Amino acid sequence: MKLNSIILGKGQPLLILHGFLGMSDNWKTIGNKLAEEKDFQVHLIDQRNHGKSPHTNEHSYELMAEDVKDYCEQHSLSNIILMGHSMGGKTAMLAAAEYPDLVEKLIVVDIAPKYYKPHHQQILDGLTALEEADLDSRQEADKLLSEFISEKPIRLFLLKNLNRKSEGTYCLKVNLETLKENIEEVGKSLPQDKIFKGSTLFIKGANSNYIKEEDKAAIQKQFPEVKFEEIRNAGHWVHAEKMNDFYKAVADFL
Structure with missing residues (x-):
């Protein structure tokens, strides 16, 4: 790799x-x-x-x-x-x-x-919501993520995973599916x-x-x-x- x-x-x-x-x-x-x-x-x-x-x-x-x-x-x-x-x-x-x-x-x-023990569930739920949403801006992403995570510095850290696609929509850089499936491995x-x-x-x-x-x-x-x-x-x-x-x-x- x-x-x-x-x-x-x-x-x-x-x-x-x-x-x-x-x-x-x-x-x-x-x-x-x-x-x-x-x-x-x-x-x-x-x-x-x-x-x-x-x-x-x-x-x-x-x-x-x-x-x-x-x-x-x-x-x-x-x-x-x-x-x-x-x-x-x-x-x-x-x-x-x-x-x-x-x-x-x-x-x-x-x-x-x-x-x-796994302790990232709220964060993973928030990122899943981002991945499933049709986002037009980072501000919109932050607003959605704030429903899951109240701490602004953590949201800013996580929002670095947002990647703008050529057609103006956003996707996540992280492989969220694999990370969720292997969350036990992380601990x-x-x-x-x-x-x-x-x-x-x-x-x-x-x-x-x-x-x-x-x-x-x-x-x-x-x-x-x-x-x-x-x-x-x-x-x-x-x-x-x-x-x-x-x-x-x-x-x-x-």
């Missing part, structure tokens, strides 16, 4: 994997800073069934970790730094554990290796025998409950060289909510 990506700068390759229903565009600001100020070649990747990457009938961490390996082979990348947020963090964990010779450092953003835990011994950073938003204090012991078992960083006054979208603090944590670690 040939994943779509945005490649910025030159230097050691740093691959960034977005979260569920996200895309490479979400990371452009941070990607540009890392490329310009820290001399990395930053690869902002659309994971399968997201953004401009291929749509398939399958969606699992095993496949997405393999996609990362294939991407590195296609672009002749080695000694990579791998960073992922939420779903992308789970992909990054598994890719690092499966292909440790490929990954020098790992950064996981606001997700633990544990199981998470799956990392198998306990998957271990990455390289340098690892877990970043959490202080206001997020995705990584709890009691999760740290399990994380340390699978990532023995781990450091933890907590960003104050930030929730799950820590990189967007507190971009400067997040960037400093990443830059200091690298």
Whole structure:
């Protein structure tokens, strides 16, 4: 599979994997800073069934970790730094554990290796309504989505998935059908025998409950060289909510 990506700068390759229903565009600001100020070649990747990457009938961490390996082979990348947020963090964990010779450092953003029960139903219902509607404008889409999601920042994030077709109507970039069918896969835990011994950073938003204090012991078992960083006054979208603090944590670690 040939994943779509945005490649910025030159230097050691740093691959960034977005979260569920996200895309490479979400990371452009941070990607540009890392490329310009820290001399990395930053690869902002659309994971399968997201953004401009291929749509398939399958969606699992095993496949997405393999996609990362294939991407590195296609672009002749080695000694990579791998960073992922939420779903992308789970992909990054598994890719690092499966292909440790490929990954020098790992950064996981606001997700633990544990199981998470499905909790995106309201969002999926809202996106389904968008997909089934005959939309004339983004304002109309936002109004419809607001019936499902009250928080404006989350709606703006999700509306990045709207794609204008040539005849002036809109469609979704995400493969909504496959993602709905495989929603249990998104919450799956990392198998306990998957271990990455390289340098690892877990970043959490202080206001997020995705990584709890009691999760740290399990994380340390699978990532023995781990450091933890907590960003104050930030929730799950820590990189967007507190971009400067997040960037400093990443830059200091690298």
